[in-house]
Amino acid sequence: MVYLGAAPGVGKTFAMLDEAARRRLRGADVVVGIVETHGRPATVAKLEGLEIVPRRTIEYRGTTLTEMDVDAVLARHPAIVLVDELAHTNAPGAAHAKRWQDVHQLLDAGIDVVTTVNVQHLASLTDDVEAVTGIRQRETVPDQVVRDADQIQLVDLSPQQLRRRLAHGNVYRPEQIDASLGAYFREGNLTALRELALLWLADRVDDALTRYRSDHAITGTWPARERIVVAVTGGPETETIIRRGARIAQRAAGSELVAVHVLPTDGLPSATPATIAAQRALVESLDGTFHTVVGEEVPAAIVDFARGVNATMIVVGVSRHSRLRQALLGSTSAEIARLSGTIDVHLVTHEAAGAGVPSRSRWSALSTTRRTLGFAGAVLAPLALTALLLVVDHAPKDLSSPLLFFLAVVVGVAIVGGMWPALVAALASFLCLNFFFVAPVRQFTVASSSELLALGIFVVVAVAVARVVDEAARRTGEAYQARAEASTLAALSRSVLSGEDTAQAVVARLAETFALREVRLEVRESDRSPWVEVAEASSASPDRADDDVSEVTIDGDHRLMLVGRALPARDRQAVEAFGAQARLVLEHRKLREAAFKAHALEQAEATRTALLAAVSHDLRTPLASIRAAVDGLTSPDVELDPEDTEALEHTLSESTGRLERLIDNLLDLSRLQTGAVRPVLREASLEAVVLQAVEPWLAALDLDVPENLPLVTTDPGLLERVVANIVSNAVRHAGSRVRVSAGRAPDGVVVRVVDTGPGVPDDRKGSMFQPFQRLGDTSGTGLGLGLAVADGLATAVGASIVAEDTPGGGLTMVVTVPTAAAPMPVEAAPEQPASDQPASEEPAR
Structure with a gap:
């Protein structure tokens, strides 16, 4: 059960405690999981006689915090538990981040929960509450959590009553009263919050009513709220009818506008797709919903739909047919009024009323x-x-x-x-x-x-x-044509879903389907901008003197230009559907390009942030060591003995080498990201490359690199840096000696670097080759670039790196290099010489 309040201080907690007292008197096992009294004497008094589960104490940043002890409540396992402030965020270290997650755990254990929440904490209303109060709510609860409650009780007070309670000191301390009355608790704010609470609860009640009617097979209308159904025909009068329906719906708060368009059961369109799409957009712009149903008889389908949504009124236009036809055959609006029963029918007059409906040509469809x-x-x-x-x-x-x-x-x-x-x-x-x-x-x-x-x-x-x-x-001809159009549009839709979403494919299919000599898709930025061709397709049809040039407008900024035979009206409807598909293709392309640019900017921002952090910390560390060593060696006030001088010189040399390796890797990463690395591929001995790469760490390695390995095709300098960076990384994390071995493989020569260190979890192996990934390393001696540079250089020379688990613990890096006989995917002249100096900057895992 949830007590929902429009604002703080309306009495939710008080009402919850009253309910607990009533249930306790009836013999129910009720305990208090957590109740926030905020020092209010009346609330504290209500807790008397109720069993309270002791809170859990959490230490956070030197502060002692208390939260509900979920484990203690589960151990006590009462029938009912009181949990105040459902949207509360728990302190770090609690079992769950949010209190509503604690409630879910209690419910799963079979314990009923009575809780409270204010309307401003509902996630769907966050923006609305901010617009009203100017305050962004940080603590929110998903609407569905509240909607799933068996009961929701609104605790309501008029704005004037709540302000009086606040002024009397029943809500906040005296020093907070004036500020609260002049800010959050202004009468206008409270009125708006109260309306939000009532409307949100009305939606929930409406859902419950819909389920009840469905469960009990109730087909009659219950006028619980105003719901206006507008019959959309696709004709020129429809826009007038939609706007009239929207005005009717706006007269009562909480009313809904629902538009319905009926498709005939023969599947043949009664209006062009572009027209229906425009009318759908109009309905949605007026905060309504648009629905399409299939029905054999249009009046019956509209009335059945209205009954299904529990509508109170149907808005329909006066028939466009002539009076003679209406007298002989009747009209849709009159039939709707006859079938509507208890649903009101509102007839809207318009300019096309009684003007007659242009009929299709009755000339035979035969050849x-x-x-x-x-x-x-x-x-x-x-x-x-x-x-x-x-x-x-x-x-x-x-x-x-x-x-x-x-x-x-x-x-x-x-x-x-x-x-x-x-x-x-x-x-x-x-x-x-x-x-x-x-x-x-x-x-x-x-x-x-x-x-x-x-x-x-x-x-x-x-x-x-x-x-x-x-x-x-x-009808047979129309059905064949509709089936062909549907099949073609379905093929286009599949091409969009499969990624073949080029506007060129759409116009090419259009030219082929309708035997047009030329089709052009043109767009413009605004009404004053010139039209720009974005796609063009031609068919094998020869030029003719009587070629027709026609324009099919998709929307204000997209159009199709057709050159060839003059299309009949039924074909133009299909062309409009093609045009709508082409517009979707262009919009999809724009969204994809925008997403790609956003992703690239996000990656660039992340790299820039990491680089700034690296420059501000990791690069300054060796610089500080160098500065200290130089100052010690050059200071005239300090006399150094040989041992101190040697130590400072060693520090200077070590820090300089470390700084050099960091800068080399940063430069290499920059070259890789800009595509400036151009390997010089030639046949080389893998044994010589590996021996030169591991020379700085020979004392910590076990080498097994046979001399009879086949030659490989690579850039020796770049491959040397790959192996050096991997070995350097392994030595830092091995915990024991590192084994470096090489051998033949079906797809080349394989170099294995095996360590027995802590290894890398499976969920981190996908990101370990990304820049600035330190993966738990806190040594501060690297930027996390070594593996990123190694992977990029390996790709440049046609090699590959795979991370595997070492049996018994650790990480094995497998580098596969193609042999000299294998074709290489990368062949290009050098843009700048590849460095032959191995780098060994060590990215932490």
Whole structure:
């Protein structure tokens, strides 16, 4: 259980202790884990009679701190424990960094927890609280921790009541009252914090209500809060409807704006992707949420969605269809109002109301060849059938057989040529039946009412069949086109996800898919900036004098220029989808480049910081030794005996060598990072390179380097520095003698430097070759550059370094150098001579 307060001093702890007293009277096992009284007498009095678990004492920087003793509470294992100030940060040395983590541990142990927290400590409200009070809260608790509570009780006081409590000294000490009243506890601040608490708790209650309705299968609306659903059609009036819905939602605090767009079940788009994307952006800019649902009937889908989100109002625009069509077929808005039940429906008028909806062309979707065959069949087939029937039976007594034969002709023509040829066939069939088979024959008259009815039904059925066949052909073509567009866009999306996110690939796919001669993607920085081409693709289509040049606007700063055949409207919708994909590609590229630059700047900043620290400390140490030695040797006031002189000279020599090695490694690191290292590769004896590299440490080494090793292709000077740095590092940490061995390997010659020191943990091996990684070394004799320089130089000469664990403890560094017969990945003339002087600056692990 959580007692949530809008501000300090509203009485959360007091209410928690009251609850504890009530539960204790009912026989519950209640203890106090930790309660902060802040010296308030009333709160201290409330603790009387409650069992208090002693606190844990922690020493930190000479100060004694107390925290809740989680282990003691677990050992006591009460039924209920009181834990005050959930967002509190524990002192260093406690079991967890945050008190809410202590609470999780108690809950996992089966102990119920009653706790308190102020709204300003909720993580999601940190920015809002800072905007209101001007104070950034450092101690926060994740919202989900509080939301997961079985019960949340709001402890509330009006701003005036809280200020009176503060003025009477019931919250802070007298010397803090005036400052608090004039700063954090201003009436406006308290009012805003109170509203934040109420709104946050309302969201939590709304979640609980949604779960309850779902668990109990409740479909009716419960008007617990205002939730406005706006029906988005994609038409030109939608922006007006969205803004009207937003104004309605803003009239009551805590109201929600929810927009819904219904996709037909046939999967064919009812609006262009660019239009829907723009309307989604508008909804989100008005602090609303945008949803897309699939439904066979648009009104029913909208009402079902509104019921599902427990909406109180549906905002829909007045139909754009003409009055005649609305009278005959009804309208979406009227159907929504009929189905809405207890949900209010708000109709919004707009300029396009009743103006009519531009219909798609009803011309057949069939090919020209099929339409031509259809018209030919529509004229010839009825005549041929008439001749055949007259040959077989000069005067048929029953009209049913000819009607069926002619209906079959109409259906066949509809299948071949679509609706318009079928209508011509129906008309021709009607004339043939009337003239040759309906009495009186050889006249365009009908004597019997039943025969007239049969002819009328024949025409109606023929027209209906023709329309169905034509619509099926149209829908089939649209479905094939939509499937092709979806497949192409899916391929583009996969290319983006797989990293092939070049705008060039998008425009190339666009030119190929729509057989366009040229496609250009252009961008601009602002409305006044010129358009700049960022990608261009051409197809194999030849130049034509009637090539159309059209512009497809993606947004204000991106557009596509299309050169080639004029695209129909349905293809332009798909092109807009391609354009939206291209814009996403460009934005993704910008984000990736920005992230790469940020990472590079972060690395540079880290290197610069480490370098400054090194210069200020590690480089000054040998300089101080050199200065002291020189002053001692040159001071006229000090007479030195030979031993002292020798010691100072030794210190001078040692410190100078150490400083030289530090500077060499810094220079090498700089050369590696700027790409200035250019190795001179040639055949060399690995034995000679290793012996020269380890010469300064021969007394501490066990060498096993055979003379019959094959020659290697490398830069001897750079490889010598690699081996020297690794051996120097091993000698410093070995704890005993270091073994250096060499031998053949399938991919080259291997040098192993084996030590039995403390080793390196597996989780640190990935970073041990980074600059300034001292890995626990506190000697202060190195910058942590040796392995970084060794790894960079090894890569430059085509070698590799791998860190392995030494059996029994320690670290084994494995250097693999390609033999002279193996091809080398690096071949370049020297930009500057490689140094033949081995460096042995030792990076600590």
